[in-house]
Amino acid sequence: MQPITIHHLTFAYPGQEPLFTDCQLDLSSDWRLGLLGRNGRGKTTLLKILQGRLDYRGTVRTKLTFSYFPLTIHDPAAFTVDVLRASQPDLAQWQIERELGLMKVDPLLLWQPYQTLSGGEQTKVQLATLFAQDDTFPLLDEPTNHLDQTGRQQVARYLSQKQRGFIITSHDQRFLDQVVDHTLVIERHQLVLSQGNYSDYFRQKKHRDQAALTSNHQLKDEIKALKHTRQQRLQWAQRAEGEKKNNAHADKGFIGAKAAKMMKKTISTTHRLDQAIDQRQGLLKDVETVVPLTINFQPGHQPTILTLDRVSLGLPGRTLFPPLSFTLHRHEQLALTGPNGAGKSSLIRAIRGNFPGNISGQISLGTPAVSTVRQNYHNHGTLAQFAAQNSLPYDELLNILRKLGLARATFTVPIEQMSMGQQKKVELARSLLTPAEFYIWDEPLNYLDTYNQQQLITLIKEYRPTLLFVEHDQHFIDAVASRVVTIEHR
Known part of the structure; x- marks a missing residue:
C-alpha cells in the first residue's frame, strides 16, 4: 500500500473560478476509487494534477508512478501491437496478451491496424496495456464511453477481480457499483470521501x-x-x-x-x-437541483418518419450486418443496440446520407427537419460564435446550458478548452434548440453526469419526441425506449 497525500490543494484555470480551494485528502493505492462529480467540477483536472501535468498550489505527496487512460496514440494506422508498444516501450507483447486473456478478449486484435478497431475494442486493448504495467497506478478517465453493454460487463468483471487499486471516473452507475469500493465525490463546495460504491454514496x-x-x-x-x-x-x-x-x-x-x-x-x-x-x-446549504429541460420538437402530420427495407451496409471486403428492416412512427423512441463494430453509427450515417460505403436496400426518411447529437464532434470558438454558426438564439443557448449545469463563468471559455462533459452539453444544447421533427442521437450519454441523464429521461417522457438513438446504458434504454432494434455482426 502506498498513500497519496494532498495538502492545501488550490487550483484554478486562468480567468475561471477555483476548482479546488485548500483541499486536504488522504488516499490509498489499495482502493478501487470512483472519482465522481458533475461535469466541469474538476475530475479530469485532479487526475492531471496527480500526474504533475498542471501547476497548482499546495502539495501532492506519493511514491506512486501513474499511468493514464486514454493513452496517447501517435500512429493509428499501424498494427495495434506496435501502437501499444510505442505508447509503453518497456512492455513485452506477452504481458499485453496476458491481460487480454484475463479480460476474455481475442489477442488477434493486436494484429489489426489500430484505426480499424471499434471504440470499445480500442478501450479494451488500452486497458490491458495499462494493467500489464505492474509498477504503475492506473488513472482511468471515462473508460466506459464507447463500450457496449457486453463490453462494460466484460471490463467490470476484469476490474473487480484486480488485486490492485486504481482511480476511475465514469457516469455509468451500474458499472461503478460493480468495480469501486471507495468514492471521492467533487460536490459544489466540498470533497466527500466515503467507503462503498456509488449506490452507497448516493444513499448517504x-x-x-x-x-x-x-x-x-x-x-x-x-x-x-x-x-x-x-x-x-x-x-x-x-x-x-x-x-x-x-x-x-x-x-x-x-x-x-x-x-x-x-x-x-x-x-x-x-x-x-x-x-x-x-x-x-x-x-443555508447548497443542494444539487435538477431543472427540467425543454426541446424544440415540432411534430408534423406524417405518421411514418423513417422506413428501412432490407438495408445492409458494406465496406471494402466486408458487410457490416444482415439486411435490416423497421419502421419508425411519429412520437416513437427507438433504441439501436448491438455490439461494438456491428454498424450502429454507420447506419446513422447512412440515414443522414453520408455513409462512405455501399448501401443496399431502401432508406426512406419522411422529413428534412432532423436534429442530431453526434458521437464525434469538433465544436470550437466562443458560445456566441457557436450560436451564430448554428442559427441558435444566443440567450436561449445560455439558458439551456445553465439548466444543464454549466457555470456562468464557463460562458466566456472557448468550447475547445471546456471539459469533455461541458463540450458534450454544448453539442446536446444545439440539438435541443434546433427546431426538428425527428431526432437522431448517437451515444448521447457519453461524458454526461447522472443529473443530466435524469434530465434527458424526464424530457423524453414528457415531450415524446420522435427519436432514434444509440446508447449502451441499460438504465437509460429501459427508461425511454418504446422499442429496441438490435443489430448483429454479419
Whole structure:
C-alpha cells in the first residue's frame, strides 16, 4: 500500500473560478476509487494534477508512478501491437496478451491496424496495456464511453477481480457499483470521501440533502420572520418622525426627543436583526437541483418518419450486418443496440446520407427537419460564435446550458478548452434548440453526469419526441425506449 497525500490543494484555470480551494485528502493505492462529480467540477483536472501535468498550489505527496487512460496514440494506422508498444516501450507483447486473456478478449486484435478497431475494442486493448504495467497506478478517465453493454460487463468483471487499486471516473452507475469500493465525490463546495460504491454514496447524499432541505426550510422561515420584524421597526421609527413633522400644536421638543430615541433604538435593533439574518443565510446549504429541460420538437402530420427495407451496409471486403428492416412512427423512441463494430453509427450515417460505403436496400426518411447529437464532434470558438454558426438564439443557448449545469463563468471559455462533459452539453444544447421533427442521437450519454441523464429521461417522457438513438446504458434504454432494434455482426 502506498498513500497519496494532498495538502492545501488550490487550483484554478486562468480567468475561471477555483476548482479546488485548500483541499486536504488522504488516499490509498489499495482502493478501487470512483472519482465522481458533475461535469466541469474538476475530475479530469485532479487526475492531471496527480500526474504533475498542471501547476497548482499546495502539495501532492506519493511514491506512486501513474499511468493514464486514454493513452496517447501517435500512429493509428499501424498494427495495434506496435501502437501499444510505442505508447509503453518497456512492455513485452506477452504481458499485453496476458491481460487480454484475463479480460476474455481475442489477442488477434493486436494484429489489426489500430484505426480499424471499434471504440470499445480500442478501450479494451488500452486497458490491458495499462494493467500489464505492474509498477504503475492506473488513472482511468471515462473508460466506459464507447463500450457496449457486453463490453462494460466484460471490463467490470476484469476490474473487480484486480488485486490492485486504481482511480476511475465514469457516469455509468451500474458499472461503478460493480468495480469501486471507495468514492471521492467533487460536490459544489466540498470533497466527500466515503467507503462503498456509488449506490452507497448516493444513499448517504439523499439523507444529507433531505436534512439540508429541512434545515433550509426552517432557516428561510426564520429569515422571513426576522425581515418582517426589521420592517416593522423601521415603520415605527418613520411614524414617529412623521408625528414630529406633522403635529404643529404639540411640544416639538418632546416629540423630537421621542423620535430620536425611537430612531436610535431602531438602528440598534435593525443592526442586530441584520446580523441574525446574515448568520442564518450563511447556514443555508447548497443542494444539487435538477431543472427540467425543454426541446424544440415540432411534430408534423406524417405518421411514418423513417422506413428501412432490407438495408445492409458494406465496406471494402466486408458487410457490416444482415439486411435490416423497421419502421419508425411519429412520437416513437427507438433504441439501436448491438455490439461494438456491428454498424450502429454507420447506419446513422447512412440515414443522414453520408455513409462512405455501399448501401443496399431502401432508406426512406419522411422529413428534412432532423436534429442530431453526434458521437464525434469538433465544436470550437466562443458560445456566441457557436450560436451564430448554428442559427441558435444566443440567450436561449445560455439558458439551456445553465439548466444543464454549466457555470456562468464557463460562458466566456472557448468550447475547445471546456471539459469533455461541458463540450458534450454544448453539442446536446444545439440539438435541443434546433427546431426538428425527428431526432437522431448517437451515444448521447457519453461524458454526461447522472443529473443530466435524469434530465434527458424526464424530457423524453414528457415531450415524446420522435427519436432514434444509440446508447449502451441499460438504465437509460429501459427508461425511454418504446422499442429496441438490435443489430448483429454479419
